[in-house]
Structure formats: structure tokens, C-alpha cells
Amino acid sequence: MLTKNRIAPEKTVYFRPEIKSCPHCRSGLRFCHTVWKKNISTLQGVIRAWSIGYRCCNPQCPHASTVYRSAEAEMLSMKHSSYGFDVLALVGELRFKHHKTRQEIADELNGRGVKTSDRNVQMLYERYLTLLRASVTDQVREVLQPVVNEHGGIILSMDGVQPEKGNETLYVIREVLSGTILAAQNMKSSSAADLETLILPIIELGYPIIGIVSDGQRSIRMAMERLLPDVPYQYCQFHYLKDIAKPVVDLDRKLKKSVKKNLRGIRDVEKKADKNACLESEVAKEYIAAIRSLLLEDGDPPLNLPGMLIYENAKAIQESLQRCLAKKGDFTPRTSVQNNQQSKPVH
Ligand SMILES: [Zn+2]
Known part of the structure; x- marks a missing residue:
């Protein structure tokens, strides 16, 4: 695949x-x-x-x-599959709730940017059915006992995927060290009490649980903390960061827009500099090149925000320009720009 x-x-x-x-x-x-x-x-x-x-x-x-x-x-996709759980959950919903054909589902996925074919869709809903059959059975015991023998216990993770807003959420519980899916169920309610019913049969197996991992979802955390108060709990960073970072990323986008707007005037400065061949024009062109390159900054949100990068670099250029103006008539332009570390917008 x-x-x-x-x-x-x-x-x-x-x-x-x-x-x-x-x-x-x-x-x-x-x-x-x-x-x-x-x-x-x-x-x-x-x-x-x-x-x-x-x-x-x-x-x-x-x-x-x-x-x-x-x-x-491990929660991103099933073993040997290159499709995310969210895609799998959506295929299940389109097939079994909306009774769509394979071709219709393939069209819908392609429309949403997930490249696939009707043959792949067939495979995806077979996987979906396999997933839903996962439950605490003798087979699970056969897998978990060796995990406990080798690693001294099991680590649980839990995640909920909701392919369409307002509909059911597909909850999946896994054992992390072995990658075994222990439970998967579509649930209408995501209350902590309902989630506990999914977790409880796993606890009742009686194996030592040495860790729990989940995203920041409050009801999962509450259910786990109530059932397993003494087990160390960790959050998924990627999920967690994405959740808390969204408002910051949105604000940063606005900042980037406004800085870009303020810098629109450089085209006029460039035109003037092109007309007058003199030392000042050469300096101005160097600054324009620096500003153009900083506007290309994309960063890597949420940890490295492009708006902030552009703002800080623009400020450094502005400060360099002010120093340059103060020295006007008494400097060598190239070295003055190059020697000034702060004015370099390069990353
Ligand atoms: Zn150790």
C-alpha cells in the first residue's frame, strides 16, 4: 500500500x-x-x-x-497502512452511515485532497471493519502476556477521531509497546463516564499498566485519572501543541499581513534608486534586497512563527537603516551592511 x-x-x-x-x-x-x-x-x-x-x-x-x-x-495510522485514522473513520462513516459506493467514497476522498482509488477504498473499509472487531479477547491476552514478561507492564494510549463535526467519534485504545489495538468503538457521547466503559475491560485484564498517553482531550484525561489515578500520564506533544497554538498562529498570520502591508513602499524606493546611479542608491538597493528576502520567510509554525520572524528581522533592518542614516556621508556602504550581524535577515 x-x-x-x-x-x-x-x-x-x-x-x-x-x-x-x-x-x-x-x-x-x-x-x-x-x-x-x-x-x-x-x-x-x-x-x-x-x-x-x-x-x-x-x-x-x-x-x-x-x-x-x-x-x-502509532495513533496516526494502522500498521502497514499509509492512510490516517481520520481517513479510515471517514470511510467507515461514508460507507456504513451514508451507504455510499466505493467510487463515491473515492471521489469524496480525492475531493478532500486524499489521493485514492476505489480499490484502495475497498481495502480501507475492510480495515475499518477489522478495527471495530478489536476487543478484549483471548487473542489480546496472547499478545499482552509476552509484553508484560518482557517489558514489565503495558502502556496504554487513547485517542478519538471525529471525521465529521457533530457526528460520532471513533475511539481507539492501544498498547503502545506492541502496537496492539485493544479497543475501538464509535461513540455518540464523549463524556468521561462513557469513555470509562471502553477502558474498564482493559484494566480488568489485570496486567500492570506502567504509563498512559493521550492528547489533551479533557474527558479522556478525566476517565483515565479516575480509573488509574496512580499511573503516570503523558500528553502527545504534536496534538497538544496544535490545539493550544491555533489562536497564536492565527494572530501571527495577521501580524505577517500587516508588516507586509507596511513594507509595500519599497517598490517606489527601488524605482528611485534605479534612476539615480550613486552610492546612496547602491546602499538603498542592498536594503531592498534584504527586505525582499525577509518577506519570503515561512517559518515553521507553531514553534517558529513566520510573522514574528519577519517582524523581528524588519526591526533589525530598520535599526541598521537608522544607524546608516546617522553616519550618512561618512561610511563605506558594503562593509557597513555586511559587518552588521543584526541586519542580516538570512536564516
Ligand atoms: Zn530503566
């Missing part, structure tokens, strides 16, 4: 384990190897995801060989 799905990723995301210290000896975890990397088609675009594995750094630890991986990376 991966090779057939020739898609160009829009961004690369490196996922590291949410758990930062060893659940057994509390030592720090250290990078050991890349667990997997793949392109994943989601309803929000294609991402190149890298799942980075970490191990306990204490050689005396009874579970020093356990490789911890990001629960969030």
Missing part, C-alpha cells in the same frame, strides 16, 4: 516517545534507533512521519532493552 500511494509529504514530523523517563528505574531515556518512517495521508494533508525509538540509559535496569516509541505516531 505504501508504494502504491505515491504522495508528496507537506511536512516532516519527528515523533519521540511521550514518556521521558524509564517507568521502572526513573532513569532518562536515550535515542536508540528509528522505529519506522512513512508518508501518511490524513484529512489535513500528507505528513512524513518518523517514529524515533528511545531506551533506558541505565544498563542495570531490569528492562534496559525495552524500546519506547511515540504513542502519537
Whole structure:
């Protein structure tokens, strides 16, 4: 499936384990190897995801060989699939609630930017059915017992995917160390009490639970904290950052727009500089080139905001210009621009 799905990723995301210290000896975890990397088609675009594995750094630890991986990376898609869970949930909904044909579903996905064919859609809803059949059975015990023997316990992750607003949410619970899906259910209500009914049968298996990972969703957190108050809890950073960063990213976009608007005048300055061949014109052109290059800044939101970058670099250029004007008639233009680290808008 991966090779057939020739898609160009829009961004690369490196996922590291949410758990930062060893659940057994509390030592720090250290990078050991890349667990997997793949392109994943989601309803929000294609991402190149890298799942980075970490191990306990204490050689005396009874579970020093356990490789911890990001629960969030595992939650993006099913094993051996390059389609996101959100796509899978949408296919399930279109097929079983709206009774759409394979071709209609393929058209809808393609319309939303998820490249697919009717054959792939068939495979996706077969996967969806497999997913919903996941439940606490003897098979699950067969998988989990060796995990407990080897790693000293299990780590749970829980995530909810809602393909269409206002409709049901598909909740999935996994065991992170083995990647086993323990429960998956469409739920009309996302209240903590309802989510507990999905979690409880897993706790009742009686295996030691050494960690929990989820996104910031309040009801998941409340349900887990009520049922497993003593188990260390970690949040998914990518999800969490996206949620809290949205208002900041929106404000930053406005800032970028307004700075760009203020800099529109450079075209006139450029025209004037072109007309007069003199030292001042050469200096002005250098500044114009610096401003043009800073306007191309895209940053990498939410951690590196383009509006802020443009604003700060524009300010540095402005300060450089003021120093330059103060020295007017008494400087060598090229070195004055180049020697001034602050005025360089290059990244
Ligand atoms: Zn350890």
C-alpha cells in the first residue's frame, strides 16, 4: 500500500516517545534507533512521519532493552497502512452511515485532497471493519502476556477521531509497546463516564499498566485519572501543541499581513534608486534586497512563527537603516551592511 500511494509529504514530523523517563528505574531515556518512517495521508494533508525509538540509559535496569516509541505516531495510522485514522473513520462513516459506493467514497476522498482509488477504498473499509472487531479477547491476552514478561507492564494510549463535526467519534485504545489495538468503538457521547466503559475491560485484564498517553482531550484525561489515578500520564506533544497554538498562529498570520502591508513602499524606493546611479542608491538597493528576502520567510509554525520572524528581522533592518542614516556621508556602504550581524535577515 505504501508504494502504491505515491504522495508528496507537506511536512516532516519527528515523533519521540511521550514518556521521558524509564517507568521502572526513573532513569532518562536515550535515542536508540528509528522505529519506522512513512508518508501518511490524513484529512489535513500528507505528513512524513518518523517514529524515533528511545531506551533506558541505565544498563542495570531490569528492562534496559525495552524500546519506547511515540504513542502519537502509532495513533496516526494502522500498521502497514499509509492512510490516517481520520481517513479510515471517514470511510467507515461514508460507507456504513451514508451507504455510499466505493467510487463515491473515492471521489469524496480525492475531493478532500486524499489521493485514492476505489480499490484502495475497498481495502480501507475492510480495515475499518477489522478495527471495530478489536476487543478484549483471548487473542489480546496472547499478545499482552509476552509484553508484560518482557517489558514489565503495558502502556496504554487513547485517542478519538471525529471525521465529521457533530457526528460520532471513533475511539481507539492501544498498547503502545506492541502496537496492539485493544479497543475501538464509535461513540455518540464523549463524556468521561462513557469513555470509562471502553477502558474498564482493559484494566480488568489485570496486567500492570506502567504509563498512559493521550492528547489533551479533557474527558479522556478525566476517565483515565479516575480509573488509574496512580499511573503516570503523558500528553502527545504534536496534538497538544496544535490545539493550544491555533489562536497564536492565527494572530501571527495577521501580524505577517500587516508588516507586509507596511513594507509595500519599497517598490517606489527601488524605482528611485534605479534612476539615480550613486552610492546612496547602491546602499538603498542592498536594503531592498534584504527586505525582499525577509518577506519570503515561512517559518515553521507553531514553534517558529513566520510573522514574528519577519517582524523581528524588519526591526533589525530598520535599526541598521537608522544607524546608516546617522553616519550618512561618512561610511563605506558594503562593509557597513555586511559587518552588521543584526541586519542580516538570512536564516
Ligand atoms: Zn530503566
